[in-house]
Amino acid sequence: xxxxxxxxxxxxxxxxxxxxxxxxxxxxxxxxxxxxxxxxxxxxxxxxxxxxxxxxxxxxxxxxxxxxxxxxxxxxxxxxxxxxxxxxxxxxxxxxxxxxxxxxxxxxxxxxxxxxxxxxxxxxxxxxxxxxxxxxxxxxxxxxxxxxxxxxxxxxxxxxxxxxxxxxxxxxxxxxxxxxxxxxxxxxxxxxxxxxxxxxxxxxxxxxx
Numbered sequence: 283x284x285x286x287x288x289x290x291x292x293x294x295x296x297x298x299x300x301x302x303x304x305x306x307x308x309x310x311x312x313x314x315x316x317x318x319x320x321x322x323x324x325x326x327x328x329x330x331x332x333x334x335x336x337x338x339x340x341x342x343x344x345x346x347x348x349x350x351x352x353x354x355x356x357x358x359x360x361x362x363x364x365x366x367x368x369x370x371x372x373x374x375x376x377x378x379x380x381x382x383x384x385x386x387x388x389x390x391x392x393x394x395x396x397x398x399x400x401x402x403x404x405x406x407x408x409x410x411x412x413x414x415x416x417x418x419x420x421x422x423x424x425x426x427x428x429x430x431x432x433x434x435x436x437x438x439x440x441x442x443x444x445x446x447x448x449x450x451x452x453x454x455x456x457x458x459x460x461x462x463x464x465x466x467x468x469x470x471x472x473x474x475x476x477x478x479x480x481x482x483x484x485x486x487x488x489x490x491x
Contacts, residue, residue: 351416
């Protein structure tokens, strides 16, 4: 079985997730040091338990988001394709013989049992989504596309199986996605700037005590 995995949408998005983790770690360190050194005006008003719990949940949330693209994947061979979810442990398998057409569009690879449903954009029999907390890996989906084209050529009958593709550049990899990457880069920069405040507080307390 060959695998079609997902990768993260943009490196800057991953940086944003982990800069959020860094900020929460620094904030937690500040709270712990305030508790340790009993800083007047702050020690009395903070609830260390709730603060650390909230920060821990935030860190877990960011880490899970950063790993979201690893949850789903597809496996395929010459007869069938299976979409898998690691968290729910659910798998859905589809045999190519049950479809008369497949279209690769902006949302995914969709299988239909008749061209009328395809033209009318009805619900497909099966779909390999191009986005699942990340974007589909380009080399793997290209290999799958070529497999479908080989099947089309072998059958040599458009009534039995036909392959369509509506894009020139794989969705998620065009120039427009650079704007999304830039937006996440700006968010990362703002979060990293905010990390300067708790870091300065930590250094100040270390020098004072």
